[in-house]
Amino acid sequence: MTTDLTTDHTRATADGAHTHGAPGVGVVPEASRASRFASFDLAEFPAVTGAEEEWRFSPVDRLQHLISGAATGAVSVDVTPAQGVTVTVTDRDGASTPGVAGVPNDQLAATAWIAAAQRTQVTVGAEVETDAETTVVVRGEAGAPAASAHLLLTAEHHSKALVVIDHVGGGELAQTVEIDVHDGAHLTVVSIQDWDRGAVHGSSHRARLGRDATLKHIVVSLGGDVVRVTVDGEFTQPGSSLESLGLYYADAGQHLEHRLFVDHAVPRCTSRVTYKGALQGESARSVWIGDVLIRKAAEGTDTYELNRNLVLTPGARADSVPNLEIETGEIEGAGHASATGRFDDEQLFYLKARGIPEDVARRLVVRGFFAELIQQIGVPAVEDRLQTAIEAELELTGL
Amino acid sequence: MATLEIKNLHVSIAIADGLKPILRGVDLTVRSGETHAIMGPNGSGKSTLAYTIAGHPRYEVTEGEILLDGENVLEMSVDERARAGMFLAMQYPVEVPGVTVSNFLRTAKTAIDGKAPALRTWTGEVRTAMDALRMDPEFATRNVNEGFSGGEKKRHEILQMELLRPQIAVLDETDSGLDVDALRIVSEGVNRLKGNSEVGVLLITHYTRILQYIKPDFVHVFVAGRIAEQGGPELADRLEAEGYDRFLASAV
Structure with a gap:
């Protein structure tokens, strides 16, 4: 009952675009991820139809406020900084707010960009090293108007820090999280x-990494009706x-969607993507x-991405599409696996043959999976x- | 004292166009303290017998019965059979990612005994058993069967058997793929349990070499899904000399 897709592209030659993702009916596949449209201004995007590559898996109707520019409300954002970490909140200027990392490349990202009224900037000072957690609590309110928020995390050169963003409460939120990791920083x-x-x-x-920078980026999706x-x-x-x-754990009626894009545009960078749900x-x-994308100039790239899903009950559905485009043969390694x-x-x-009852055995397997x-x-x-969260999820199905 | 009785056992497996019979009327009784060797050529149904006793869902019993001390084993779930005192050392143990050997052993012991083992004595017991099987202590922190060599998998099976202390143990080709040193270590484990408990052993094997280390009381030759001949240890010697050819010729 397992579908496996494993490819090792280590010895791949430069054969241009390479994609395993099968486009759905009526979908025109992109020629390359590099050609996807991006803009800070929502008005420059066409309206979402739901057939586009970036929307074909999403419940577009339930995301309406977050892709149409309507998410002009606000949520509360509380930052508890560690020592050496500063917080500044500034007013924004819609589409003309200068961006730090990347450019919105879908209507939701563009809505978040034009609609957020303020930017919360969390900065780890140069050469500051701290093991203490900087906590950002984003709290939404059920029934409140759809909101947008903008968070900018900056790790100045040779700093080392940990930022935990916790999303709680209810409501609808379109969000930008810019992550700027300067030279030699570990964030x-x-x-x-x-x-x-x-x-x-x-x-x-959207993360931007400077020279010899290291970013460990962790996404955990447990709650909400729709998370993308x-x-x-x-x-x-x-x-x-x-x-x-x-890590994600989808319960009845939940839609949890994660879309990763790693752009190897310069030589000798390493990326590892591991998602399990x-x-x-x-x-x-x-x-998932x-x-x-490994561009022509990105010689010496080393990349591997993996997605595993465990479907615990009938009636659930996991989509998993890894896409690897290689434009140079001069790489250290490139592979992906999806199951x-x-x-x-x-x-x-x-x-069970060791006396372990079925429910205990199932719990062992799920715990082991994660x-x-x-x-x-x-x-x-x-x-x-x-x-703790996984134990709570296991309780939920009575597993 | 325990008695495993297998009576007129017929077992089939599901194939594309119906059921394919594998076992065709097996009669066998294993009592505490006895060691039975089941020998036979490939495809004779030896492993089917082992997995049917353990309750693998792939095998369908179409006729006959299996009783443990008079209780109907076929009505028990897989885990109930294990808790009733039966153990199967598997030929191809399965990987369980993310579950450490130490966690697995403790969970199994808790299930079999109905209560968690006393932490202090249990840790020592595990370490002693691992030492005796020449298993590095680091082994306990590895995930169950993940990246284990063939020999490590078999030692891990015997480790479980020694710790869970079953009444009836079925060893399915435990000797396959083992070099002489590993075969001796694994056999010592079986003999230790035989020495300090009343375990009844059903030893399934293709070759006689494991019988040099584990002495059977009874030898049964399995051909085409039933017992074709039985006797004492001398029958194994005869098979060693003559092979299975005379049985195969008569089975056609």
């Missing part, structure tokens, strides 16, 4: 979508490294899209919280 960003049911959240994370997070990573100088981790309940839905499976009957038989990913997070407080 860990954790974005937890722990919304109440009913919440609708679209977020555009896009993560764009852009390397601007050689020698930098992006580790992108994600579990699904349970009627119409539980997850979407992993686009990696979606149900409970493995042989695993369950093995555990264990490795959680161990990679490296932030004990976040790891503990995820363990």
Whole structure:
């Protein structure tokens, strides 16, 4: 019951675009991820039809306020900075606000950009190193007008810090999270979508990495009715490294979507993308899209992306589409793997043959499925919280 | 004291166009303290017997019964059979990613005993059993069967058997793929359990070499889904000398 798609492109020659994603009916596939339209101004985008490559998996009707520019309300954003970390809130100027990292490349990102009234900037000072957590709590309110928010995280050169963004409450939110990692900085960003049911959240994370910079970017999606997070990573100088981790657990009626894009435009950068999700309940839905582009100039690139889904009950659906485009043969490594499976009957038989009752065996398998990913997070407080969240999810189905 | 009785057992597996019979009337009784070797050529149904006893859903019992001390085993779920005292050392143990050996062993022991083992004594017990099987302590922190060599998998099976202390243990080709040293270590494990418990052992094997280390009381030759001949240890010697040819000729 497992579909596996594993490709090792390490020895791939420069054969131009390479894509495994099968386009849906009536969808015109993009020639290359590099050609996707991007603009700070929503007015320059066509209206969303739902057939576009970037929207074909999304519940467009439920995202209406967040893609049409209507999300002009506000949410509360509370920052508790660690020592050496500063917070400034400035008024914005819609589409003409200068961008720091990337350019919105879909209507939701553009809505968030034009509609947010303020920008919250969290800056880790140059050479500041701290293990303490900087916490950003984003709180929405159910029934409030659809809102937009803009967060800019800057790690100045040779700093080291951890920022945890916690999304709680309800309502509808279109969000920009710009992440600017300067030369030699190490930044860990954790974005937890722990919304109440009913919440609708679209977020555009755009990261820009300087020379020898390291970004560990972690997305955890547990709550909300619809969560759609896009993560764009852009390397601007050689020698930098992006580790992108994600964990999601979709329950009945939830739509959790994660779209990754890693743009290798300069030589000798490394990217690792690992997303794992579990699904349970009627119409539980997850979407994972992993686009990696290795441009002509990006010699010495080393990239691997992986998505695994565990479908725990009938009626749930996981879509997983890795896309790898390689424009140079001079790379260290490039590969991807995607698999979606149900409970493995042989695993369950093995555990039960040792006297372990079926429900306990299933829990062992689910915990085990996430264990490795959680161990990679490296932030004990976040790891503990995820363990607890997974236990709560297991309670939910009575597994 | 425990008695496993297999009576007139017929088992089929589902194939594309219906059921394919594999076992065609097996009669066998294993009592505490006895060691039975089941020998036979490939495809004779030896492993089917092992997995049917354990309750693998792939195998459908069409006739006959399996009783443990008079209780109907076929009505028990897989985990109930294990808790009733039966154990299957598998030929191809399955990987369980993210679940460590130590967690797995503790969970299994808790399930079999109905209560968690006392932490202090349990840790020592596991370490002693691992030492005896020449398993590095680091092994306990690895994920179940993930990246294990063939020999490590088999030692891990025997480790579980020694710790779970079953009444009836079925060993499915535990000798396959083992070099002489590993075969000896694994056999010592079986003999240890035989020495310090009343376990009844059903040893399934294609070759006689494991019988040099684990002495059977009874030898059964399995051909075409039923027992074609049985006897004492001397039958194994005869098979070693003559092979299975005379059985195969008569089975056609």
